[in-house]
Amino acid sequence: MKKNLMSLTVMILLFSAFISPALAANKPPEKGETLPVINLPIPKNPDERNYLGLSGSGLFKIQQIKAKVVIIEIFSMYCPYCQKDAPGVNELYRLIENNPDIKNKIKLIGIGAGNSSYEVEVFKKTYNVPFPLFPDKDFTIHKVCGEVRTPYFMVVKINEDGTHQIVHNQLGNYPGAEPFLELVLKASGLK
Amino acid sequence: MQKKRLANLITIAGILSVFISVPMAFAISDAYKGNIYQVGTLKPIDSVLKVKKGQPAPDFTLPSISDENISLGQYRGKKNVVLSFVPAAWTPVCSDQWPGYNIAKDIFEQNEAILLGITVDNVPTLYAWTNQMGKLWFHVLSDFWPHGGVAKKYGVLRSNGVSERALFVIDKKGIIRYIDVHDINKRPPLEDLAAALEKLKK
Numbered sequence: 544m545k546k547n548l549m550s551l552t553v554m555i556l557l558f559s560a561f562i563s564p565a566l567a568a569n570k571p572p573e574k575g576e577t578l579p580v581i582n583l584p585i586p587k588n589p590d591e592r593n594y595l596g597l598s599g600s601g602l603f604k605i606q607q608i609k610a611k612v613v614i615i616e617i618f619s620m621y622c623p624y625c626q627k628d629a630p631g632v633n634e635l636y637r638l639i640e641n642n643p644d645i646k647n648k649i650k651l652i653g654i655g656a657g658n659s660s661y662e663v664e665v666f667k668k669t670y671n672v673p674f675p676l677f678p679d680k681d682f683t684i685h686k687v688c689g690e691v692r693t694p695y696f697m698v699v700k701i702n703e704d705g706t707h708q709i710v711h712n713q714l715g716n717y718p719g720a721e722p723f724l725e726l727v728l729k730a731s732g733l734k
Numbered sequence: 735m736q737k738k739r740l741a742n743l744i745t746i747a748g749i750l751s752v753f754i755s756v757p758m759a760f761a762i763s764d765a766y767k768g769n770i771y772q773v774g775t776l777k778p779i780d781s782v783l784k785v786k787k788g789q790p791a792p793d794f795t796l797p798s799i800s801d802e803n804i805s806l807g808q809y810r811g812k813k814n815v816v817l818s819f820v821p822a823a824w825t826p827v828c829s830d831q832w833p834g835y836n837i838a839k840d841i842f843e844q845n846e847a848i849l850l851g852i853t854v855d856n857v858p859t860l861y862a863w864t865n866q867m868g869k870l871w872f873h874v875l876s877d878f879w880p881h882g883g884v885a886k887k888y889g890v891l892r893s894n895g896v897s898e899r900a901l902f903v904i905d906k907k908g909i910i911r912y913i914d915v916h917d918i919n920k921r922p923p924l925e926d927l928a929a930a931l932e933k934l935k936k
Binding site: 619621623626659661669692694 | 764765830833837838841867868921923924925928
């Protein structure tokens with residue numbers, strides 16, 4: 544009987560060792576924390592590669608983007624709010640690109656949760672999205688980001704020494720390009 | 735004694751594995767706020783098809799949320815028709831399927847196709863639910879009464895009274911050209927439907 548109890552305890556301990564990382568991954572990364580491991584393909588489009596300051600092919604991590612701040616939007620082509628906010632997020636890109644003080648400091652990318660390359664392209668074409676969008680067909684990135692609802696914005700500050708931290712997280716409630724840019728500038732210390 | 739212990743361990747591992755199983759993957763739009771009912775992971779397919787590719791599609795007439803009665807037959811000779819059955823309003827994957835079709839209108843138009851969205855929910859429920867998706871360009875039909883009658887005709891009514899997540903492509907002659915009774919837990923990739931529509935031209 545005692546032996547049975549022992550084996551049950553061992554099983555539970557083993558089980559919890561396996562499940563705890565999974566549970567942790569189900570929580571979105573918080574402000575002050577670093578990003579979970581996210582590998583994205585280096586874009587084939589030279590303009591997009593150039594925009595992100597990347598070269599070559601293969602995979603890259605968000606903190607390797609040549610910028611001081613990266614704004615990540617987790618979206619889906621199937622999400623009505625992402626559709627509604629798309630013109631406003633495009634406007635954010637234009638505000639940044641048209642301002643020489645911040646143009647090379649803030650970069651914007653989108654990750655299509657559960658979207659195939661084809662689906663991401665439909666979204667890009669429908670809304671003329673000017674910044675790079677990446678598919679996440681199998682929800683791999685969506686899972687490590689805590690299976691957030693969409694659209695979900697993460698603002699990441701990349702430090703001189705190569706370290707990084709999340710300085711702002713936001714589910715939906717996109718306030719428009721200007722207020723959001725203001726928020727990004729303040730949260731990242733660029734202003 | 736040893737055998738009994740082994741059996742006990744297997745039972746315990748079985749129970750634990752239920753908890754450890756990978757959660758169903760979907761991304762819920764914030765548009766629905768907290769109003770999506772979590773159904774968990776379901777049996778992928780729970781019905782037997784009653785139609786086949788190459789056969790005439792059974793005709794039907796159903797009420798739409800815009801207070802019209804829509805018949806499949808009214809498109810005969812005019813348009814290709816995509817039937818998109820989704821299991822239920824206010825559930826995770828379904829809520830993130832039609833809004834995608836809503837921005838893919840040109841894929842349908844390029845292939846002279848229209849889309850009919852169908853669930854077994856009643857009209858008021860469908861109205862309230864689809865209102866969260868923005869203005870839809872396609873008809874949304876209610877297969878509520880007799881309950882799931884059309885789904886049953888096509889063989890996509892599940893044992894609990896909801897339909898499968900199924901796509902049928904019907905050509906202008908009324909012949910079924912493509913069937914995808916999809917795993918209810920997953921959204922069919924748009925490219926598969928687009929390819930099926932492209933094939934109609936050949």
